[in-house]
Amino acid sequence: MSAVKLDGKATAARIKADLATRVAALKDRGITPGLGTVLVGDDPGSQIYVAGKHRDCAEVGIASIRVDLPATATQKDVEAAIDELNSSPACTGYIVQLPLPKHLDTMALLEQMDPAKDADGLHPVNLGRLVHMVDAPLPCTPHGIVLLLQEYDVPIKGADVVVVGRGITVGRSLGLLLTRRSENATVTLCHTGTQDLAAHVRRADIVVAAAGVPELITRDMVKPGAAVLDVGVSRINGKIAGDVAPDVEEVAGFLTPNPGGVGPMTRALLLSNVVEAAERA
Ligand SMILES: Nc1nc2c(c(=O)[nH]1)N[C@@H](CN(C=O)c1ccc(C(=O)N[C@@H](CCC(=O)O)C(=O)O)cc1)CN2
DSSP, X not given: OOOEEOOHHXXXXXXXXXXXXHXXXXXXTTOOOXXXXXXXXXXXXXXXXXXXXXXXXXXXXXXXXXXXXXXTOOHHHHHHHHHHHHHOTTOSEEEEOSSOXXXXXXXXXXXXSOGXXXXXXXXXXXXXXXXXXXXXXXXXXXXXXXXXXXXXXXXXXXXXXXXXXXXXXXXXXXXXXXXXXXXXXXXXXXXXXXXXXXXXXXXXXXXXXXXXXXXXXXXXXXXXXXXXXXXXXXXXTTEEEOSBOGGGGGTOSEEOOSSSSHHHHHHXXXXXXXXXXXXXX
């Protein structure tokens, strides 16, 4: 058996084409959506992702505001950048690229953002709205995962989903998203304290691997026919190493390539949040 490829790159391209039309309509009304990014330090992965986000903006006609701060930036320096974006009329939505250097208080900085400009859906008010299952900008990777599954008609309602990793950008938020009434999946959130990971993964209809541990999910752990989404982005000698072993392809029903799977969807859904914020405003 060979898994159907969950092509994030192609799906993201379709989403971006639709967004370009919506951006053009906004511009006809005199509104130019603008995405701001705050990047602190020189983590190579974060540099690549932020550069990609601005390339995407140019592609669909969204204006870009880029704030790059050195790794030595203080809490006050980052707060000043956030204040500036909160009050800038050119910035309709923005993100603080994560992870931040360890000396910074991430939660305090996220809380300082204007929730109406939170393009990542990670402000506590917006995550709180997700908990309450009311309308809010959705975290980009989880939203991208749901849309990718829907694009390929992978059944979500009633599915047993195992998410490996409890980080806020993926695992924890994805659990909230998939257990809304509209998705109605049953979600098990596994993490470093999980006793028998293989036993959980083995009974899953959908596996989302977001632990950042190369080849954590092996062929023998996957139920034949399951959908497997690889969010892992470890870098070994500059090359991406996913959380899913390559031979999982032989047993899974659906599998994301990595790169080219969840990453491009994350970026497309970020643009979507920016456009939606501009349309709301
Ligand atoms: N503020 C945020 N920080 C982080 C988020 C996030 O959603 N908001 N998620 C991740 C990283 N991330 C977005 O910022 C991200 C990861 C991967 C990709 C991507 O397009 N990957 C490409 C490969 C690119 C490469 O060569 O490395 C792919 O998968 O095809 C985009 C965004 C953590 N931080």
